[in-house]
Amino acid sequence: MWALYIRDVQLGVRAGGGALVGIIFFLTVVAVVPFGVGPDLNLLARIGPAILWVAALLSVLLGLDRLFQADREDGSLDLLLIAGQRHMSALMVFVKCLAHWTASVAPLVIAAPLLGLFMNMEPVAIGAAALTLLVGTPAITFIGAAGAAVAVALPRGGQLVSVLVLPLAIPVLIFGVSASYGAVTDPAPFLPPFLILCALTLFFAVIGPLAAAQALKWSSD
């Protein structure tokens, strides 16, 4: 399993891996918003966490459709599934998700504080947004894995993945943004939405890989 993790991280980081595309997309979206919204610093500070979260959500979805498709095209998916007796297929999916998160999503979380400065966010708000992204983005990857597994056999399944996955990712977005706001605006609490966000990630860490493994089993035609 460790070998699979290393391989997927290597593939993600090397040329053509697609990890870089997601990061550049994230940077572009966030960097463009101040130009569109105008130089109202208070407004930017207020919508900053939301912009960071929406941009992160979209850039995670951008790369997810390749999660199983690349393996299917070169035949490795068959071999990974045959090994299901030795390594449970759901565990295989879980490890692939972790590798995808490490290679393509963790850099977003690292870049988020810098982009928070673009949005004139306070240090506390920047910290809260980065923390909620760190905790919440794995959930999007796990949900996306199930979508990617359903769409693996379809040509141009990429768009379908985003449509399938987006409704499920909405709760993650809501609690991620409200926890970030809770850290800076006074009556709103930080801890309850943050804990719900943690719970969502743990929940989808179990459900997502199981659903994806089941979908892959029926797609291997």
Add this chain to the structure above:
Amino acid sequence: MRLVAQALAGERGGEPVFSGVSFSLGEGDALTVTGPNGSGKSTLLRVVAGLLPAAAGTITFEGGGEEWPTPRSAAHFLGHQNGMKTALTVDENLRFWREFKGEPHLESQEALEMMGLGEIGHLPFGYLSTGQKRRVAIARLLVSYRPIWLLDEPTAGLDAASEAQFAELMQAHLEDGGMIMAATHLPLGLTAATELRMGAGAAA
């Protein structure tokens, strides 16, 4: 150890492709599956490998013990695609499969040398020619041990010398007590292989 199929039937997208296929392979036995295009050779191999459910009948692996309870856990599968990543080097690809599949057998360098590719381990897989890629995929069968080899058109893209080399490898695997089931249009150079003709619905 024995691989036994009884009255096996397979379907693709709801359409029956073959039915009533029975065979039995013991240690050191080879079975070549022949027949016209679309007669279900690949489907049969995928059913045996557990990638497709059997529409009817059973496929069992006897005597594998706890280590190899099912045919799919005991099998190497070499399909039409090579299952290698073009962005990784040949050596990284083979070492990954060696570690992931477990039961390590040969080192990746040794396996490459067996296939006459000792010099190219450091190259990205994407740089190789079609025949070289196929030989690397065959080297994958050697880096971890499985008693059953399921081969789908294994010699596609190989030159005559590599074919002969591969025939020797298969012979060595059989003498070791392995089993081989190969779908093919070309003779594989196996001396004592039984033939299963698909398409007529008959079984060997």
